[in-house]
Amino acid sequence: MGFAVAATAVKPFLLIRANHSTALDLSSDRTGGSVSRSKKNFVFVVNPRGANGCTGREWKKLLPYLRTRLGEHCNIYESITSGPLHGVDITREAIKEGVDAVVAVGGDGTLHEVINGFFWEGQPVAALGQGLKPSTTLGVSDVLIPLGTASDFARTFSWRNDPNEAIERIQRGLKSKLDVGIITGQTGEHHFFINVADIHLSAKAGYYASKYKGFGNFCYVLGALRAFIGHESRNLKVKIDDGQWEVFHNVTAICIGNGKYFGGGMKITPTADPSSGKLEVVILQDFKWYDFVFKLHKLYNGSHISEKNVCLKR
Numbered sequence: 001m002g003f004a005v006a007a008t009a010v011k012p013f014l015l016i017r018a019n020h021s022t023a024l025d026l027s028s029d030r031t032g033g034s035v036s037r038s039k040k041n042f043v044f045v046v047n048p049r050g051a052n053g054c055t056g057r058e059w060k061k062l063l064p065y066l067r068t069r070l071g072e073h074c075n076i077y078e079s080i081t082s083g084p085l086h087g088v089d090i091t092r093e094a095i096k097e098g099v100d101a102v103v104a105v106g107g108d109g110t111l112h113e114v115i116n117g118f119f120w121e122g123q124p125v126a127a128l129g130q131g132l133k134p135s136t137t138l139g140v141s142d143v144l145i146p147l148g149t150a151s152d153f154a155r156t157f158s159w160r161n162d163p164n165e166a167i168e169r170i171q172r173g174l175k176s177k178l179d180v181g182i183i184t185g186q187t188g189e190h191h192f193f194i195n196v197a198d199i200h201l202s203a204k205a206g207y208y209a210s211k212y213k214g215f216g217n218f219c220y221v222l223g224a225l226r227a228f229i230g231h232e233s234r235n236l237k238v239k240i241d242d243g244q245w246e247v248f249h250n251v252t253a254i255c256i257g258n259g260k261y262f263g264g265g266m267k268i269t270p271t272a273d274p275s276s277g278k279l280e281v282v283i284l285q286d287f288k289w290y291d292f293v294f295k296l297h298k299l300y301n302g303s304h305i306s307e308k309n310v311c312l313k314r
């Protein structure tokens with residue numbers, strides 16, 4: 001018997017727009033505009049190393065345009081990450097300061113850090129002095145300027161890796177509710193995800209893909225092929241919602257989707273809907289490297305779920 005796996009979805013309860021912007025003292029508006037309390041305060045969390053360094057270069061070009069488009073109504077604060085997980089701390093601090101929006105600039109890794117920054121010890125972070133606001137909404141359009149290698153989360157919404165379109169969305173201020181998945185660790189700590197959480201082979205593939213980012217989107221295919229080396233399928237016990245524990249044999253990977261895409265455009269959980277209140281679970285069993293190669297096109301178009309060694313659960 002292998003691991004025990006439980007997947008749950010939570011109702012939307014993130015706050016992207018704090019109600020008040022008191023106590024904001026983010027030293028200086030580094031875009032050059034003067035800080036005005038009558039304006040909204042937007043913090044952009046930029047990963048300069050995203051997309052093999054492209055994110056940092058694109059951001060430098062984008063900033064003047066961003067100021068032109070949003071500067072009249074917003075104070076724009078750029079916060080460049082110094083390394084992995086820095087985005088979590090930046091986001092937490094910004095929310096405590098009462099900013100109106102925190103926007104991830106980069107790929108899914110940066111977005112993941114920003115999402116986790118909305119929480120502290122499993123609870124939503126609130127603006128200082130404002131108490132806990134457990135039933136507010138996450139403005140999808142506000143949360144991301146997709147500039148990563150894959151930017152898979154954006155694909156669920158058919159957003160392109162086009163920063164100008166992202167700024168357009170931010171300017172229009174369109175918002176919709178999003179579910180957030182919770183992963184509970186062995187010591188009971190919570191981690192949050194909004195796209196796809198995965199276990200076993202695909203998790204390893206993500207790790208290896210990070211070593212091949214120079215190949216662009218193809219890094220995920222290379223990462224998966226690398227992950228197959230020495231990989232052994234396991235028997236896993238899975239419980240979905242209030243159902244019974246069920247044993248799945250020879251599991252190669254389990255993917256739990258809130259969004260539809262991972263791995264540079266593979267439509268792994270093809271009917272997942274990030275605002276449905278449900279997660280979609282896809283289990284690959286006894287999936288060999290040659291299945292991956294010959295069925296790759298099916299993974300990209302979502303038709304892999306009709307394969308006999310693929311099981312979809314909601």
Ligand SMILES: Nc1ncnc2c1ncn2[C@@H]1O[C@H](COP(=O)(O)OP(=O)(O)OP(=O)(O)O)[C@@H](O)[C@H]1O
Nearest residue numbers: 050051082083084106107108109110148149150151
């Ligand atoms: N300053 C930094 N230096 C090195 N790594 C960083 C830095 N800031 C953030 N990171 C790490 O880089 C990882 C990858 O970043 P990100 O997801 O933005 O780009 P990507 O991997 O190219 O895009 P995608 O995930 O969409 O394929 C993040 O998970 C983050 O932990």
